Amino acid sequence: MSQVSEPGIVTPTPLITPRRAARLRLIRLSALLVVLVLLAVAVVGVVTATGPPTLADLRSQAGLDGKQELLIGVKDDQPGVSQLMEDGSYRGFDIDIAYMIAADLGFKRRQVRFLPIESEDRARRQAYDGSAFVTVDLVIASYSISQQRRDQGVVFSEPYLETEQSVLTLSSYSGPVNGLRDLRGRRVCTLATSTSELRLREYGAEASGKNRISECVQALYNGTVDAVTTDAAILAGFVAPLAPDAKPKHPLHGVKPLRHWDIGEDAAEKWGVNTGPNHAMKELVDWSLYQAATRPGRDAWDAAFEANLAREQPANGPPPANGPQQVAVGQQPECRKVKVRQWPWESMILVPLDPARRAARRAGRARGRGSSGC
Amino acid sequence: MTLLPAFPVLLLVLRLWQLSRQDMPTMLLLVQYVSPLGLLSALLIALVWAFPLVVLGTGVLGSVLRVSAPERFDPDRSLLAYVTARTPGWVLAAASVLAALTWQMRFLPALLMIVVWLIGLRVRYRYPDRADLLLALGLVLPLLAGLVAYVWLAPAIVSALRHGELATAALLGVPPAAAVVLTGPLPRRSAPLLTQLASYLVAAMVPLVTGTVFLQVPLLPAVAVEVGPPPPEPAVEVVPGQAVTVTDRMTIVLDRSSRVRFIPNEQVRAQLLCPGPERVPVSEVTVHGWPVEQTALDWMMPRQRPEPIDGRCSGRLAETG
Numbered sequence: 086m087s088q089v090s091e092p093g094i095v096t097p098t099p100l101i102t103p104r105r106a107a108r109l110r111l112i113r114l115s116a117l118l119v120v121l122v123l124l125a126v127a128v129v130g131v132v133t134a135t136g137p138p139t140l141a142d143l144r145s146q147a148g149l150d151g152k153q154e155l156l157i158g159v160k161d162d163q164p165g166v167s168q169l170m171e172d173g174s175y176r177g178f179d180i181d182i183a184y185m186i187a188a189d190l191g192f193k194r195r196q197v198r199f200l201p202i203e204s205e206d207r208a209r210r211q212a213y214d215g216s217a218f219v220t221v222d223l224v225i226a227s228y229s230i231s232q233q234r235r236d237q238g239v240v241f242s243e244p245y246l247e248t249e250q251s252v253l254t255l256s257s258y259s260g261p262v263n264g265l266r267d268l269r270g271r272r273v274c275t276l277a278t279s280t281s282e283l284r285l286r287e288y289g290a291e292a293s294g295k296n297r298i299s300e301c302v303q304a305l306y307n308g309t310v311d312a313v314t315t316d317a318a319i320l321a322g323f324v325a326p327l328a329p330d331a332k333p334k335h336p337l338h339g340v341k342p343l344r345h346w347d348i349g350e351d352a353a354e355k356w357g358v359n360t361g362p363n364h365a366m367k368e369l370v371d372w373s374l375y376q377a378a379t380r381p382g383r384d385a386w387d388a389a390f391e392a393n394l395a396r397e398q399p400a401n402g403p404p405p406a407n408g409p410q411q412v413a414v415g416q417q418p419e420c421r422k423v424k425v426r427q428w429p430w431e432s433m434i435l436v437p438l439d440p441a442r443r444a445a446r447r448a449g450r451a452r453g454r455g456s457s458g459c
Numbered sequence: 460m461t462l463l464p465a466f467p468v469l470l471l472v473l474r475l476w477q478l479s480r481q482d483m484p485t486m487l488l489l490v491q492y493v494s495p496l497g498l499l500s501a502l503l504i505a506l507v508w509a510f511p512l513v514v515l516g517t518g519v520l521g522s523v524l525r526v527s528a529p530e531r532f533d534p535d536r537s538l539l540a541y542v543t544a545r546t547p548g549w550v551l552a553a554a555s556v557l558a559a560l561t562w563q564m565r566f567l568p569a570l571l572m573i574v575v576w577l578i579g580l581r582v583r584y585r586y587p588d589r590a591d592l593l594l595a596l597g598l599v600l601p602l603l604a605g606l607v608a609y610v611w612l613a614p615a616i617v618s619a620l621r622h623g624e625l626a627t628a629a630l631l632g633v634p635p636a637a638a639v640v641l642t643g644p645l646p647r648r649s650a651p652l653l654t655q656l657a658s659y660l661v662a663a664m665v666p667l668v669t670g671t672v673f674l675q676v677p678l679l680p681a682v683a684v685e686v687g688p689p690p691p692e693p694a695v696e697v698v699p700g701q702a703v704t705v706t707d708r709m710t711i712v713l714d715r716s717s718r719v720r721f722i723p724n725e726q727v728r729a730q731l732l733c734p735g736p737e738r739v740p741v742s743e744v745t746v747h748g749w750p751v752e753q754t755a756l757d758w759m760m761p762r763q764r765p766e767p768i769d770g771r772c773s774g775r776l777a778e779t780g
Binding site: 107109110111113114116117120121123124126127128130131132134135136139144149150151152153191192193196426427428 | 527565569625626627629630633634637640641643644645646647649653657668699715739740741742768770773774775776
């Protein structure tokens with residue numbers, strides 16, 4: 086209000102007293118100082134703000150610049166999850182998730198190399214490439230996240246699938262299996278170093294650990310074990326019929342009808358990616374999973390689930406089939422928001438859909454299934 | 460003043476020195492091939508915002524001094540007074556328009572404050588006895604401008620606070636209110652001291668900030684060069700870096716570790732442009748869709764259609780696997 090009444094430099098008829106004018110000048114000076122300090126601090130703040138890293142920063146920190154191929158350790162004997170075919174290709178949910186993550190890391194499909202990895206080698210990321218053991222960049226091998234494994238130094242990404250433990254027997258198996266305690270005294274096979282093996286021992290079963298789940302199922306067919314237990318998403322693949330065009334490199338022999346038992350375990354098995362100790366790599370994988378869950382138009386997770394695991398559900402469905410045992414939760418598990426600095430228009434770039442994913446997406450819509458979001 | 464033209468030259472030399480990572484032969488090679496016109500264009504584009512900052516900053520400080528302590532406003536003794544007295548209004552107007560086009564959106568409220576402040580002070584100086592003008596341009600104009608600014612900026616200020624970007628919120632929210640308060644004289648005794656101090660501060664900070672900004676500006680295009688024998692043989696290597704020049708025998712590339720690579724032209728299978736090291740925005744705040752870190756020019760001018768980045772820009776061969 087001072088501007089009206091306060092005299093300027095050469096005001097002939099002052100409207101206010103000189104004392105009041107001086108007070109107004111003082112107030113203005115104080116306001117100016119406050120504004121200048123505030124703006125100076127704000128300018129320094131915005132000019133020096135670095136914000137979260139960019140994707141390029143993370144890729145560089147993860148050592149991906151100049152890298153010609155991404156090595157991913159996967160299982161090769163788990164139908165529906167990750168299985169090696171006669172022609173050398175891999176198929177399954179883990180494989181599709183691996184391709185999705187690799188694309189976000191900047192690798193095309195042909196720049197991804199899968200190496201079979203044994204259960205015991207997953208923590209150390211050691212896979213055999215045909216001539217020697219190599220350290221893979223990522224392990225995406227139905228690897229359950231557990232505190233014990235974290236304590237051993239395994240760095241997990243956010244979870245990408247939620248399933249539970251279940252039991253597989255021959256259809257001819259007599260007794261019901263309503264819980265692991267029903268397996269007391271039975272010969273039960275499971276994966277070595279798996280979370281299932283620990284629980285079996287707690288319930289007094291005669292547990293034998295093998296490095297490959299297919300060996301367990303083969304032992305079941307051969308009659309040398311009574312039951313196999315591990316994650317339902319893995320076992321469901323053995324119960325469901327193979328896709329008509331699937332020709333596994335390591336087929337099982339003496340195949341017999343199987344029965345999949347829901348053992349009422351409430352502990353969820355959440356699968357994660359072993360990203361190794363590089364923090365940037367973990368951030369990149371988590372960002373990829375977060376994008377899959379939240380960005381509209383990104384349906385790679387749904388497509389992977391529909392094409393591999395949802396297909397197995399009828400065979401594992403309610404009686405008189407072998408169930409009911411849910412293969413896995415049909416929604417992407419909740420995951421952490423990863424902040425990455427991007428140009429505003431980068432969010433508009435959508436991954437083009439291939440025909441298979443488009444079909445899976447349509448099927449997903451028809452069933453009303455969608456990812457949960459984070 | 461006579462040393463002023465030396466500043467851009469110093470900046471250019473420093474930029475080349477930094478680009479060569481302080482390696483003299485590399486710098487001499489760059490001096491040989493980098494076009495002076497290109498360097499000057501880069502300098503101009505990168506620092507065009509600094510010109511209105513200096514002109515308007517000087518104008519405001521000088522006007523404050525002139526209105527607050529006219530007896531200390533001596534163009535013969537003070538550089539600030541000299542520049543203020545001799546800067547015509549149209550230069551200030553042109554500088555304001557240039558600032559409106561080249562300052563980032565988040566600094567536009569501050570520009571509004573400066574312009575309104577400047578108008579109020581000039582009216583006070585020229586027409587001290589025109590109460591109607593003082594009322595219209597000293598009070599009503601800042602009030603109206605502040606009101607319109609707040610109506611327009613309110614969603615962005617809320618969004619900035621929600622994202623925890625206090626600095627952005629302050630830059631958007633403080634200046635319109637300040638514009639209403641500031642259009643008048645300061646105490647006679649403190650005005651000279653304050654304006655002198657502020658002008659020294661601006662004189663010290665502007666070269667520092669412009670130098671820092673310029674050192675981050677790309678001078679050479681970012682490229683990836685695919686090297687190998689002619690097709691159908693596979694490529695051997697991809698060299699990501701910055702293209703220095705192409706002679707009739709060699710393609711000269713400054714790679715990511717600032718080593719100069721001389722690649723015989725017959726081994727160059729492909730060359731592609733890569734995204735430059737431009738600064739990706741930090742702030743998520745937008746003002747009605749206008750990102751606060753973009754200038755009006757950025758926002759208005761057509762932009763290239765976004766495309767996924769080619770893997771070769773990361774040094775990855777296209778035909779692996």
